[in-house]
Amino acid sequence: MTYFFGKKTEQLFIWLFFPLALLLPLFLEQNEFYVNKLTSVVIFAIFVMSLDYLVGRCGMITLGHSMFYGLGGYLFILIAPEFEAVNFWVYTFYICVLAAAIALVVGVIVLRTSGVYMIMITLAIAQMCFYFFSDSVEFGGNDGLFILMKPDTSLFGLAFFNLDDPLHFYYFCLLSLFNCLVFWKLVTGSRFGRIMEAVKDNPQRTTALGYNVFLFRLLSYVMASALAAYAGYLFALQYGFVNPSMMSWQTSGSALVMSILGGMGSLYGAILGTVVYEGLHYSLEHLTEHWLLLMGCLIIAMVMLFKAGIAGFLENLLERRK
Amino acid sequence: MTHATVLQTEGLCKYWGGVKALDNMSLSFHDKSVHGIVGPNGAGKSTLLNLLCGSYKPTAGRILHQGEAIEDIRAYQFVRRGIGRGFQKTNIYPQVTCLENCCIAAQRRVGGSFNILLSKNSSALLKEMAEQALQQVGLGSRRDTIASQISYGEQRQLEIAMVLATAPSVLLLDEPMAGMGHEESRLIIELLKKLKQDYCIVLVEHDMDAVFELSDQLTVMVNGQHLVTGCVDEVRNNSKVKEAYLGQGDEVI
Amino acid sequence: MDFAIFLVQLLNGLQYGLLLFLIASGLTLVFGVMGILNLAHGSMYMIGAYLMWYFVQLTDSFVLAALLSAVIALLLGVVIEKTLINRLYRRNHLDQVLLTIGMIFVFNAMQSLLWGDDPLGVAVPGWLSGSISLTELVEYPVYRIFVALLCLLLAAGLYLVINRTRLGMLVRAGESNREMVECLGIDINRLYTIVFGAGVMLAALAGVVSAPMASIVPGMGEHVLISCFVVVVIGGMGSIKGAFVAALMVGIVDTFAAVLLPQLSSMIVYILMAVILIIKPQGLFSS
Structure with a gap:
């Protein structure tokens, strides 16, 4: 555990967050609304974490990550038979692989560029995808489509959880989030992670040391996209529908804000950022119908004053004395 | 001759x-x-x-x-x-240790650079290669110092050590x-x-x-x-x- | 497609392209000279349109409303540069993205607060209403021709300023080598303020003139922003010439695709962009 979650703050956060998240529904059991709300936060955190890896750990700023989030949902509708319950695990696999394949193609185009160009081209490609789905009659246009049959979750004949029970689904998503964190920690601590970080810090030097920088970037892009699609797939299953707004640039934008709010590149900060942002969103929304104004001001203030995000702030607070 | x-x-x-x-x-x-x-x-x-x-x-x-x-x-x-190349302007990874700089350089030789599950600290051989490169240029004592904190001259030495670590x-x-x-x-x-x-x-x-x-x-x-x-x-x-x-x-x- | 329809589409495409150029030129100038990627640039277009609506209600005069809107947009640009953007010059693109996303939120909220979320419209002024006939059967609205000519005039003005004045010389120098301009002992902050203010004003002017042609709706800024990105990416980041060529290209392709390939129409410019980027990753006119 110490080896894995290196920093003290990070360990502390994990020991606090996951037990708390496990216990929280017990206090809300009567209220399905809150459990669903928590679930959607947890799902979105999976998405934000994949973006956090891409932007914070690989230095690839993308504004088109929501495309894969949306594709996760649409791919399910596209490949699953309409009136038949398919196996959840098998389709999880299919969707991740398909999204990875799409990311491979998109990545080859996108990664020819870098910096500002990459920001703009990722945004434009995601918009293309957005318009494709919102204009298409087959995919229900702006309204999207409903998932008529939810998948069956049995594995080797054993049903682990029931997708229709919000509580079951919440715990499953929480487990997924934890697994994602472990996965990204493994990746960043691996030999691949070492070179990826080198690529981020100094691509020219890394090329001069004999590494194919493009392939490192591409693999990272593919992995992050596949997990973004996984999050989108969970979202689609939770609400039972998909619509194009999943892939709107606002989805990418707010994910980016959450990731920076949490502390870019810290991975666990993605969870922090998502929880805080969604918490603020929820409470501001109740406070005033013009919550967007407060949110915007908050973001601007954050860029100006609060550069390292919440994770950086906490780390400073807890680990400064040495 | x-x-x-x-x-x-x-x-x-x-x-x-x-x-x-x-x-x-x-x-x-x-x-x-x-x-x-x-x-x-x-x-x-x-x-x-x-x-x-x-x-x-x-x-x-x-x-x-x-x-x-x-x-x-x-x-x-x-x-x-x-064919290894050293740069005119110091071109190192300033935020990591000198040893890590050389590990990055040497890792291609031990392989596994696309292995996302293999811990970066798992190879004793890699560490040995990196240390050897540091010692070749006389930076053995600086192995655990962050590269941005060593002197300019030492950074130039580190630059050469990194090239050497690629086994050119x-x-x-x-x-x-x-x-x-x-x-x-x-x-x-x-x-x-x-x-x-x-x-x-x-x-x-x-x-x-x-x-x-x-x-x-x-x-x-x-x-x-x-x-x-x-x-x-x-x-x-x-x-x-x-x-x-x-x-x-x-x-x- | 007979000749008359072709002509109408061509005119539409040119006019749309010129309008896009007006907006994209500000975006590309601000990036080229200042190194700032302003995602809130589309919001300036939206603000221009809403201001126009507001002042037309207030003054009942098209010209006066347009002038007032432009002046206010310019002031807004100057204030934003002085208070927010000037803290960002030494920061990375990520901070710029974040700050300008925050600005989009604020502008959208202000729009909803001040003017509501219902679609609004501005009438074409009397002296520009009516149509001229292209053939016996096909007519073309005068206002659209006016917009195209105005945009051309502004583009020509921009060309003259950039190529014939001292300010333009600094802008061109800043595009190719920002550090150098700073070394020349020029008050770079003032240059930045002027460029940013001008960029905002151009985008707002585009909003002003398009107000009578399309309905004024929330979210219009984001939509146009993405089109401008396509223009700037195709043309080459920071290149005014590139933006001009790319804007016309996007305008014409987009307009004709709506007639010829309706099922692909909203995607076609993105496909165009992807193809161009595969051939030239830095855009057509990159330095």
Whole structure:
């Protein structure tokens, strides 16, 4: 555990967050609304974490990550038979692989560029995808489509959880989030992670040391996209529908804000950022119908004053004395 | 006696639009020796180095490594063939330790760089390679210091250590002594003397005393053109060289 | 497609392209000179349109409303540069993205607060209403021709300023080498303020003139922003000439695709962009 979650703050956060998240529904059991709300936060955190890896750990700023989030949902509708319950695990696999394949193609185009160009081209490609789905009659246009049959979750004949029970689904998503964190920690601590970080810090030097920088970037892009699609797939299953707004640039934008709010590149900060942002969103929304104004001001203030995000702030607070 | 030819260029050219940065350069670089490249600013020395390490693609001409044409392969593949390059401006990973800098450089040799599940600290061999490279340049005591916190001279040494950690047979060094004090330069000169027993070194350097002291072969370039190649004394007494340098009034040999 | 329809589409495409150029030129100028990627640039277009609506209600005069809107947009640009953008010059692109996303949020909220979320419209002024006939059967609205000519005029003005004045010289120098301009001992902050303010004003002017042609709706800024990105990416980041060529290209392709390939129409410019980027990753006119 110490080896894995290196920093003290990070360990502390994990020991606090996951037990708390496990216990929280017990206090809300009567209220399905809150459990669903928590679930959607947890799902979105999976998405934000994949973006956090891409932007914070690989230095690839993308504004088109929501495309894969949306594709996760649409791919399910596209490949699953309409009136038949398919196996959840098998389709999880299919969707991740398909999204990875799409990311491979998109990545080859996108990664020819870098910096500002990459920001703009990722945004434009995601918009293309957005318009494709919102204009298409087959995919229900702006309204999207409903998932008529939810998948069956049995594995080797054993049903682990029931997708229709919000509580079951919440715990499953929480487990997924934890697994994602472990996965990204493994990746960043691996030999691949070492070179990826080198690529981020100094691509020219890394090329001069004999590494194919493009392939490192591409693999990272593919992995992050596949997990973004996984999050989108969970979202689609939770609400039972998909619509194009999943892939709107606002989805990418707010994910980016959450990731920076949490502390870019810290991975666990993605969870922090998502929880805080969604918490603020929820409470501001109740406070005033013009919550967007407060949110915007908050973001601007954050860029100006609060550069390292919440994770950086906490780390400073807890680990400064040495 | 001359050693075997390791790296060779034949009629190498690099044009930027109409500007001939490098024109018709044919040179041979030998094993276990230092080949100095000198010339006034804008002579095309850095262009030559960038071509030799694959950063630029030549407009025309060939580069032969161990007799094979390599001008068409990608930049990172040059390193895999054993052509390592040090930069003029210090080009290290400043935020990690010196040892980690060399681990990054050496990891390609132990493999697994695309393994996302293999811990980066799992290989004792890798650490050994990195430490060896640090010791070769005399930075053994700095292994756990963050690279941005060592002195400028030490960073130049680290730069060389990183190239060595890639296990090259050819070292392309771009002004390794640039911006250094006398003491520090001495250190690098002694280091290069030691290294030339094992490597083919191509040295671009402005410090003439150092070049004369180290070089077995010396090439003088002017305006992208080859002027003369020979041993140090030949070059020193060459009338064309004197003319080129005095005419330009740039540096005096 | 007969000739008359072709002509109408061509005119539409040119007019749309010129309008896009007006907006994209500000975006590309601000990036080229200042190194700032302003995602809130589309919001300036939206603000221009809403201001126009507001002042037309207030003054009942098209010209006066347009002038007032432009002046206010310019002031807004100057204030934003002085208070927010000038803290960003030494920061990375990520901070710029974040700050300008925050600005989009604020502008959208302000729009909803001040003017509501219902679609609004501005009438074409009397002296520009009506149509001229291209053939016996096909007519073309005068207002659209007016917009195209105005945009051309502004583009020509921009060209003259950039190529013939001292300010333009600094802008061109800043595009190719920002550090150098700073070394020349020029008050770089003032240059930045002027460029940013001008960029905002151009985008707002585009909003002003398009107000009578399309309905004024929330979210119009984001939509146009993405189109401008396509223009700037195709043209080459920071290149005014590139933006001009690319804007016309996007305008014409987009307009004709709507007629010829309706099922692909909203995607076609992105496909165009992807193809161009595969051939030239830095855009058509990159330095």
